[in-house]
Amino acid sequence: MSDLTDLYQAVILDHNKRPRNRGRPPTANRVARGDNPSCGDECTVYLDFHDGRVADVGFTGAGCAISQASASLMTTLVKGRTPGEIRALFDRFRHIVTTGEHPAEFDEIAAFAGVHAYPARIKCATLAWHAALDALDAPAADDDAPPPAR
Numbered sequence: 001m002s003d004l005t006d007l008y009q010a011v012i013l014d015h016n017k018r019p020r021n022r023g024r025p026p027t028a029n030r031v032a033r034g035d036n037p038s039c040g041d042e043c044t045v046y047l048d049f050h051d052g053r054v055a056d057v058g059f060t061g062a063g064c065a066i067s068q069a070s071a072s073l074m075t076t077l078v079k080g081r082t083p084g085e086i087r088a089l090f091d092r093f094r095h096i097v098t099t100g101e102h103p104a105e106f107d108e109i110a111a112f113a114g115v116h117a118y119p120a121r122i123k124c125a126t127l128a129w130h131a132a133l134d135a136l137d138a139p140a141a142d143d144d145a146p147p148p149a150r
Helices: 003-017 065-078 083-099 108-117 119-137
Strands: 030-036 041-050 053-062
Touching: 003 065, 003 108, 030 119, 041 065, 041 119, 053 065, 053 119, 065 083, 065 108, 065 119, 083 108, 083 119, 108 119
Parallel strands: none
Antiparallel strands: 030 041, 041 053
């Protein structure tokens, strides 16, 4: 195995073993749940969305290492971002997991490039991302702000 492949595997294993932002933030005002019935993965994403940005984010759920690592990574990347920025990140992530193409320089999103070789696992990798997008579109629980446009 190449050093880069080893590094990518280490990123996924680290996010799976030590997930970031697991749990519901106390100020969450948007929520969405995703399920992958073909493998049993499940993920609920909680957003604290204020002033046009994700102020805080968390997730709960269970599933394979790919789905849990992806959920953890997603939470670290969306915090502080606008809906447009999050959608652009998701498009980039989806492109990487479906094609295997990634930038030459290392970044954590590229760690998921190997998923493209296992088409059934693409749903595992994108589950939390879809839930996050759904949470962005969910009505706010504590204010009358309309959900951000997709």
